[in-house]
Structure formats: structure tokens, C-alpha cells
Amino acid sequence: MSFSFTYEEVIRKPNPMAKINPLKRGTGKTVSLQDRIDKLEQAAVWKKAMKAWQIENKKVDIKRMPKVAMVKLGQIEIDEDIQRQLDEKHCANKIADVQLFDPALLQTLQCIKTSKGKYKSVDGQHTASTVAGLISAGYFEGVTDWREFEFPVQYIETDNLAFARRAFSILNGKGKKKQSAYQQLRNAVFIVRIDKDKTDDEDVELEKKVAVAESHNCFPVEADSDLAKYPGTFTNIATFKTLNESELEVACGWHNKYFHYESAHVSLFFIYRDLCRQFDSAKLKLTPKLQEELAALVQNLFGNLSQFQESVTEAHRRWTVKRYGYQANWDDDAYACALIQLYQHFGGKEKVAPTLLDHFDGLIEFFDEDILNLA
Amino acid sequence: MYYFYLIESLGGRAGFGIAQDIKERNKQYCSHAGGIVKMQVYSGLRAHAKALERTIKTQYVDNIWIIEEWKTEWLNDNIPMSELKEYVDSLIAERHFRLKLIVPNYDFTQGNIEEGKLNESS
Numbered sequence: 001m002s003f004s005f006t007y008e009e010v011i012r013k014p015n016p017m018a019k020i021n022p023l024k025r026g027t028g029k030t031v032s033l034q035d036r037i038d039k040l041e042q043a044a045v046w047k048k049a050m051k052a053w054q055i056e057n058k059k060v061d062i063k064r065m066p067k068v069a070m071v072k073l074g075q076i077e078i079d080e081d082i083q084r085q086l087d088e089k090h091c092a093n094k095i096a097d098v099q100l101f102d103p104a105l106l107q108t109l110q111c112i113k114t115s116k117g118k119y120k121s122v123d124g125q126h127t128a129s130t131v132a133g134l135i136s137a138g139y140f141e142g143v144t145d146w147r148e149f150e151f152p153v154q155y156i157e158t159d160n161l162a163f164a165r166r167a168f169s170i171l172n173g174k175g176k177k178k179q180s181a182y183q184q185l186r187n188a189v190f191i192v193r194i195d196k197d198k199t200d201d202e203d204v205e206l207e208k209k210v211a212v213a214e215s216h217n218c219f220p221v222e223a224d225s226d227l228a229k230y231p232g233t234f235t236n237i238a239t240f241k242t243l244n245e246s247e248l249e250v251a252c253g254w255h256n257k258y259f260h261y262e263s264a265h266v267s268l269f270f271i272y273r274d275l276c277r278q279f280d281s282a283k284l285k286l287t288p289k290l291q292e293e294l295a296a297l298v299q300n301l302f303g304n305l306s307q308f309q310e311s312v313t314e315a316h317r318r319w320t321v322k323r324y325g326y327q328a329n330w331d332d333d334a335y336a337c338a339l340i341q342l343y344q345h346f347g348g349k350e351k352v353a354p355t356l357l358d359h360f361d362g363l364i365e366f367f368d369e370d371i372l373n374l375a
Numbered sequence: 376m377y378y379f380y381l382i383e384s385l386g387g388r389a390g391f392g393i394a395q396d397i398k399e400r401n402k403q404y405c406s407h408a409g410g411i412v413k414m415q416v417y418s419g420l421r422a423h424a425k426a427l428e429r430t431i432k433t434q435y436v437d438n439i440w441i442i443e444e445w446k447t448e449w450l451n452d453n454i455p456m457s458e459l460k461e462y463v464d465s466l467i468a469e470r471h472f473r474l475k476l477i478v479p480n481y482d483f484t485q486g487n488i489e490e491g492k493l494n495e496s497s
Binding site for chain 1: 472
């Protein structure tokens, strides 16, 4: 039996992302705060919020605004019922990392100031402890006593510990807009590309990975971005980052060669990460013939990887119910296993890593009949 | 067998969708519209019908008719049916979707598509 499918070429059209890729370079644009206010005031969501303020007739008491002062570290108290236990590893390996520590990046401590004049830390105990520890160890030039060292503190005056507790929760995540994985990636890329700063190995490595993807017309974009409609874009940054450069080279190369007209589905990264690693362990090569036949299989049976994902997810659900009697959680390893098992089912003759055939044994029997009957 | 269809509302709005039971789907449209609504029906593999539907949703993302933040499967007024048809036919041809146009002007009074022999349109 020869392999059942042939890949049919799809005419390549110019991809707008080549010109508008936001990671290619920064915008170089600086805008005034007025620009942001104008945008805000036009947004329906802002208008709705302002309506609520109007209904509540709420006015801001500016006396409650936080104040900033230089406070001696010796005056800071840590309420253990509010702040977490000290994470020594965080202090030693993250903040005090000898390669990364930069005093210019230290952030102000967040405190409440009680009516008795005591400063109780709400956020920043790890920073304060690390600074005090470094002074104590003699690494702050010209400073001998950490207790006398003045550090910037942002505080509000209150005796209300409930407020402090709520503030800790807000400052540590709840109510705060977190940086998305894409924003973190963009920062790393811009540090290398725009600022030409290659001092952080992680930033350099990430930029290289993005460059590999871009060289194959694959582009990371923000989740829900308007750009996600363009070919080659992908939003699952976390999975992308788990592949090394050579794995990305193969994965993005395959996408660009055979599915250049589609966005890069997240299963691409799972599939190629597993194929590369399993084939490597088995000392086998992912031959061009195998890669083309896999593309033919996806194109003919599913149309694209997005539909492959839908079908394999359903097959996996049925497989776990039959095998274990209940619906087990989805396992990302199933992508590559299913693909290779389908490949053999449809007469693929290239050598494949045997581990991919053993794992999820019999999974493909649970694909829809109209798919399996195409053999 | 699975179906992808194009549909034009009685008011002339272009729409699209997928269905396993195309007769029942057309019946539902007619029931809600209060009149016979015609469909251009393609058949083929379910995965390909879905892939085509998703591609349209992605490419027409700026032209999907949205009512109070609800994304419908209808297009904005400015997209004529002829444009959508042309786009779908070119997508099927260019991307080699395993879908074939089987009835250009279907409604449920014509009977079951699966049985092959359709009645005259009412």
C-alpha cells in the first residue's frame, strides 16, 4: 500500500505581516498623556464607568492619596499576618542575583503609616530585606548600618489593618493588570533589537527564537490582536518558548512551506517539539519526504492543523472513555502520536520513532469513520 | 457527510454556516424568517467544512454582523452574496478543501439532499 495522499500546492500570496510585524522594530513613537486621555474618553467602557461615578456621585478625597518619603529601613515593620513568609530563595536568586542586581531597578516599598508613626510594610518586604542584607554584608558603598539607610517608601496614613490586607492583595496581583506573555516577549525582543543590550542571556535567547520564527514568516502576536487574522501569526507564546532554536527552525519551516496561508496553530509547536525530540532519541531523521507526507495528511484529512486539533481532541476523549471508563484530561503529547499513527495507517513508509506509536496505542481507531475510510 | 452552506436572508443579508442535517437547518431558518430561504449547499468532510467556516470567520472578522457584542454568522450590509460566493469558491479551489457544491439553490421543501433526487423548488 502506497501513501494515500499528495500535498497540493497552495499559491503563496504576500503576507502583510512582513511589513507590519510589531516586533520588527519599535514604533519610535512617544505620545502625550493627553493622547491616552482622548482614547479613554472615546471608549464605551470608560463612558460606562464614568456613568457609574455620576450615579454614585463619588468624589475623590485627595487627602487619601499616597505620600512618598525617605524612611530609615530600621523603622520598617513587617506584619506577618499581612505579608507572606520571607522567601529566602527569591531574595538570594532573583533580587540579589549578582549578575542582574541593579539599584536603579529597586522599587519603592508600600507601607501604611499608623497614628503612632510606625511604618508597616504592605508590599516590598523582599526588596527591603535584600537591601538590608546586602548592606549588612558590606556591599553598599559607604553604608555601614542598614537601620540608618533611607529608602523610598510610598505610604498612606491609616490604622486600618483591613485596608493594609486589601492593599497587599491588590499590589500582589488581584486588581492589577498583569503583563501578558506577549508583552514580556516584546520587552525582551526590544531590549535586544532597539536598545542593543545583550547583557541578559534570556532576552538574547528569546530574540533569537523570534528571529528564527520570523525568518519563516511566523510571527508572535498578542492574544485577541487584530493581527491574528494574518497568516503565520500565533498567540501561544508559552508553548513557543518551550522549543529550542533548531526545533523552531523545523516547525516554522514546515508551516511556512506547506501552510503559509494559515495562522500558525499552537499544535504546530507541540507536534514538532515531540517529533524532534522523539526522533532525536531514536537517532532518526525527520526526512523531507516524511514532512511533506505529514503535510499531505493534514491537508487532505483535516484541511488545517486547527481542525486536526479538534479531531484529535475528540478521538482522545473517546479513547480515554473506552480505556479508563471516564474522560481523562487532554494530553498535549497526543498530537504527535496521533499524527504519526495516522501516517502509518494511511500507508506512510518513512521510519518513525517507535515511542510515538506505543504511546496512546490505538488512539486513531477513535477518529471519525469518514476520516479513517479515506484510506 | 457534512455540509457547508451559504444563505441569503429575506432582507438580502449574506450568511454562512455548517450543518450535519441540512434539511432541518433550512427548516429552522425558514421557520424563523417566516418564508422560504434558499441555501447554496456544499458537502464533504466535516473537518474541511469547519476549516472553511473558520477561515471565513477569521478573514471577515471586520465584516461580521455584530449585534450588542454578539457575533452572528451573518455579514454586514455592505457585503453582497455574490462577493461571499466568489470568496468561498476561490477558497475551496485554492486551499483544496474537500468540499463540492451539490445544490446551488436548496430549501427543505425539495426533500433530503442525501437521497439525491430533489423535488422542484416550491
